[in-house]
Amino acid sequence: MTFNIILSGVGGQGILTLASIIDIAALNDNLFVKQSEVHGMSQRGGAVQCHIRIADKQIYSDIIPEGETDLILSAEPMELLRHIPSLKKKGWIITDSSTFENIVNYPDRHELYKQIKTHWHHMIINAKSCAKDLGNSKICNMVLLGAASSKLPIREEKIEAAINYYFREKSDKVRQKNIEAFRLGQKKAKDFTEFVY
Amino acid sequence: MKNLVLGNEALAQGAIDAGISGVYAYPGTPSTEITEYIQNSKIAKELGLHATWSVNEKTAMEAALGMSYCGKRALTVMKHVGLNVASDVFMNMAVSGINGGLVVVVADDPSMHSSQNEQDSRFYGKFAKVPILEPSNQQEAYNMMHYAFDLSEELQLPVLLRLVTRLSHSKSGVVFKERRCQNGIQLPVNTDRFALIPSNAKKQYKKLVGKRELLLQASEKSSWNKLGQHKDRSLGIVACGIGYNYVMENLADDLEFFSLLKISQYPIPKKKLKKLYKESDEVLVVEEGYPLVEEILNDYFDDTRKITGKLTGHLPETGELTPNLVAKAIGLYRKEPKPVSDLVVARPPQLCEGCGHIDLFKVIQEVIPSIGQKKVFGDIGCYALGALAPMNTINTLIDMGASITMAKGAADAGLDNAIAIIGDSTFTHSGMTGLLEAVNENSPITVVISDNSAVAMTGAQESLATGRLKEICLGLGVPADHLKQIVPLKKNFKLNVEILKKEINHKGVSVIISERPCVRLTRESKEQIKQKLASLN
Numbered sequence: 001m002t003f004n005i006i007l008s009g010v011g012g013q014g015i016l017t018l019a020s021i022i023d024i025a026a027l028n029d030n031l032f033v034k035q036s037e038v039h040g041m042s043q044r045g046g047a048v049q050c051h052i053r054i055a056d057k058q059i060y061s062d063i064i065p066e067g068e069t070d071l072i073l074s075a076e077p078m079e080l081l082r083h084i085p086s087l088k089k090k091g092w093i094i095t096d097s098s099t100f101e102n103i104v105n106y107p108d109r110h111e112l113y114k115q116i117k118t119h120w121h122h123m124i125i126n127a128k129s130c131a132k133d134l135g136n137s138k139i140c141n142m143v144l145l146g147a148a149s150s151k152l153p154i155r156e157e158k159i160e161a162a163i164n165y166y167f168r169e170k171s172d173k174v175r176q177k178n179i180e181a182f183r184l185g186q187k188k189a190k191d192f193t194e195f196v197y
Numbered sequence: 198m199k200n201l202v203l204g205n206e207a208l209a210q211g212a213i214d215a216g217i218s219g220v221y222a223y224p225g226t227p228s229t230e231i232t233e234y235i236q237n238s239k240i241a242k243e244l245g246l247h248a249t250w251s252v253n254e255k256t257a258m259e260a261a262l263g264m265s266y267c268g269k270r271a272l273t274v275m276k277h278v279g280l281n282v283a284s285d286v287f288m289n290m291a292v293s294g295i296n297g298g299l300v301v302v303v304a305d306d307p308s309m310h311s312s313q314n315e316q317d318s319r320f321y322g323k324f325a326k327v328p329i330l331e332p333s334n335q336q337e338a339y340n341m342m343h344y345a346f347d348l349s350e351e352l353q354l355p356v357l358l359r360l361v362t363r364l365s366h367s368k369s370g371v372v373f374k375e376r377r378c379q380n381g382i383q384l385p386v387n388t389d390r391f392a393l394i395p396s397n398a399k400k401q402y403k404k405l406v407g408k409r410e411l412l413l414q415a416s417e418k419s420s421w422n423k424l425g426q427h428k429d430r431s432l433g434i435v436a437c438g439i440g441y442n443y444v445m446e447n448l449a450d451d452l453e454f455f456s457l458l459k460i461s462q463y464p465i466p467k468k469k470l471k472k473l474y475k476e477s478d479e480v481l482v483v484e485e486g487y488p489l490v491e492e493i494l495n496d497y498f499d500d501t502r503k504i505t506g507k508l509t510g511h512l513p514e515t516g517e518l519t520p521n522l523v524a525k526a527i528g529l530y531r532k533e534p535k536p537v538s539d540l541v542v543a544r545p546p547q548l549c550e551g552c553g554h555i556d557l558f559k560v561i562q563e564v565i566p567s568i569g570q571k572k573v574f575g576d577i578g579c580y581a582l583g584a585l586a587p588m589n590t591i592n593t594l595i596d597m598g599a600s601i602t603m604a605k606g607a608a609d610a611g612l613d614n615a616i617a618i619i620g621d622s623t624f625t626h627s628g629m630t631g632l633l634e635a636v637n638e639n640s641p642i643t644v645v646i647s648d649n650s651a652v653a654m655t656g657a658q659e660s661l662a663t664g665r666l667k668e669i670c671l672g673l674g675v676p677a678d679h680l681k682q683i684v685p686l687k688k689n690f691k692l693n694v695e696i697l698k699k700e701i702n703h704k705g706v707s708v709i710i711s712e713r714p715c716v717r718l719t720r721e722s723k724e725q726i727k728q729k730l731a732s733l734n
Contacts (some may be wrong), residue, residue, distance in 0.1 A: 010544065019368075020201075022366075023201050023368055024201060027199060027201055027370050031570035032369075033201065033368070033369060033370060034367060034368070034369045035367060035368040035369070036363060036366060036367040036368075037366050037367070037368070039226055039229075039230070039311075039366050039367070041228060044546045044547055044548070044549055044579075045544075045546060045549070046544055046545055046546035046547065046550075047543075047544040057367075058447040058449075060334075060441075060442040060443070060444065060446040060449060061442045061443055061445075061446035062363050062364065062367035062455040062522045063363065063519060063520065064438075064520075065446065065519070065520035065521055065524075065531070066519070066520075066521045066531070066532075066534045067531075067532055067534060067535075078540065078541055078542075078544075079544075081537070081538045081540060081541050082537060082541045084535070084537070084538065085534045085535040085536065085537055086534070101297065103542065103543075103544055104545060104546070105542050106542070106543065107541070110541075111540055112540055115538055115540060171362070173230070
């Protein structure tokens with residue numbers, strides 16, 4: 001088994017935090033992990049991507065071969081579309097519906113959603129508004145992670161444990177909020193039928 | 198227990214566990230996290246390892262050599278273009294040799310994710326005639342540090358350890374070993390070899406050349422260089438460093454059909470290569486960076502027909518390798534990727550919201566119509582983004598410090614009103630010397646130092662210039678009445694434009710220090726800056 005994930009978004013959206021939690025969870029579930037990430041200049045408001053490879057045997061390449069991605073999890077809908085060519089035929093795409101429009105030529109949102117919905121295995125979650133409802137817009141990543149959790153080859157309790165571990169130096173309240181966001185994401189994914197915008 | 202770490206972090210932990218006494222570095226993507234890891238490491242603190250940033254790569258490497266001179270193990274770290282800055286001491290310490298183990302880690306950036314060129318540091322290692330190590334994964338990066346220091350002490354030579362972005366910035370589970378104790382102080386038996394006056398240097402250089410055979414033997418017997426030969430002799434593959442991963446990604450399941458030589462230590466193991474070459478109908482060389490091994494192979498064997506790689510176009514000569522590119526070179530079929538949706542547009546990096554550089558650029562933009570276009574000389578740092586829309590302000594970006602010296606050269610050529618823009622850290626890295634030249638000739642240039650109290654582009658590390666810029670400039674001879682300090686804020690726009698216009702019209706050197714802290718500074722580092730400023734006053 002090799003499971004390939006692309007995380008995408010814009011610099012500053014916390015993609016690396018999300019990646020670290022998935023890595024920790026996978027490693028603690030006795031799986032092999034390789035995760036290639038973007039550092040430096042491109043982080044600032046630019047497109048950011050992160051490749052995660054999880055397997056039950058040794059993994060060689062740090063980057064996912066083209067067309068072999070099982071899941072694209074995106075904090076931003078246009079950034080999701082950027083990586084579609086790398087998706088497997090029956091791969092999953094999951095994205096936050098909130099757009100990050102820091103460029104003048106940002107495409108029409110409805111066109112974006114329309115294209116995303118042409119993919120059989122898609123899920124569009126309004127993670128940002130979920131996070132706001134929970135009182136902390138920073139935790140939309142955990143909502144997304146919750147939404148994606150059932151697709152990952154990692155036991156869900158291992159992911160919760162990884163969230164707790166990652167935020168181990170923060171307050172109980174912060175940890176609790178992140179877990180809450182994760183569970184809300186799980187629920188949203190179960191309820192997801194059709195995205196209405 | 199496996200530890201989840203970046204390639205850079207694996208290497209840093211490896212260095213701590215190999216018993217280093219210090220690390221010397223200047224931040225630069227993709228190498229920065231190595232030093233940061235050691236700075237943040239509890240155990241490194243307990244051990245009292247030296248781990249503060251250096252002013253540039255040359256001073257870093259020289260300090261590492263000083264530590265090695267005392268018999269202790271020292272690490273020096275930089276990105277590939279940083280090795281150009283340190284190349285003077287690098288070439289010479291190969292001649293002097295080292296005392297305590299000295300490892301030079303250089304992170305190359307093929308594909309130029311965050312750099313201005315793609316140079317391959319293995320050429321520098323070959324140039325200096327020192328051993329080169331090139332890990333292919335995180336565990337190797339860790340293990341190799343122990344080996345590198347042992348090898349360095351055994352051969353009495355610095356060892357170059359080459360990384361590439363894709364390994365520096367990729368995480369994996371790594372198993373750590375027991376830590377070795379630091380060396381005690383033990384000065385060299387013969388200090389003449391460190392005094393490279395011609396009479397000593399000639400002896401030393403002969404010694405260095407005389408070590409060739411030793412280096413070759415070390416490489417030949419090195420367990421990092423593995424040759425696996427199989428019955429099917431149609432294709433033999435030479436895979437270097439991270440190239441090995443891409444080969445294995447494609448062939449791990451069918452390895453019995455191929456002969457494969459993995460190279461992770463140089464000089465290249467000649468005997469193993471010959472064996473592979475003789476017994477294969479064709480040889481494919483997979484290496485990240487320049488076609489170094491491929492060129493050597495072509496020279497060894499006067500029959501280039503059966504050697505393929507970058508020079509023959511089987512692999513691209515620019516950019517990073519990928520599993521797909523390597524699959525194609527091996528002759529495996531991979532589907533061509535589908536095109537990206539037309540809806541997707543580029544999202545380039547941008548200056549952070551509230552960044553002081555933005556307000557500074559607006560001031561410069563305002564004066565451009567009066568001085569004429571194409572006269573703004575830029576430098577390396579976040580403000581390099583001023584070359585792109587919506588700023589479109591700076592016109593050059595070559596290397597650290599070039600803004601001031603290029604503006605001076607342009608002024609020498611007769612260009613009026615040249616402006617040089619440089620960051621605070623870049624200024625101390627390589628700008629000060631150029632400013633002295635400009636001062637000596639009172640060149641009609643205006644140097645704008647955009648001081649944000651940080652090495653911001655690489656993640657807001659400490660800038661050694663903080664609180665010292667004015668004194669440095671005065672010390673270099675900048676006239677006090679043409680040394681101005683401004684604060685780039687919207688409310689100061691008019692005043693700042695006025696000051697800049699006035700200084701541009703001055704027919705001699707002017708320096709404007711534009712001061713506003715980086716928005717990415719943490720509360721902790723702001724506090725440190727405050728303390729530093731207080732101690733300076």
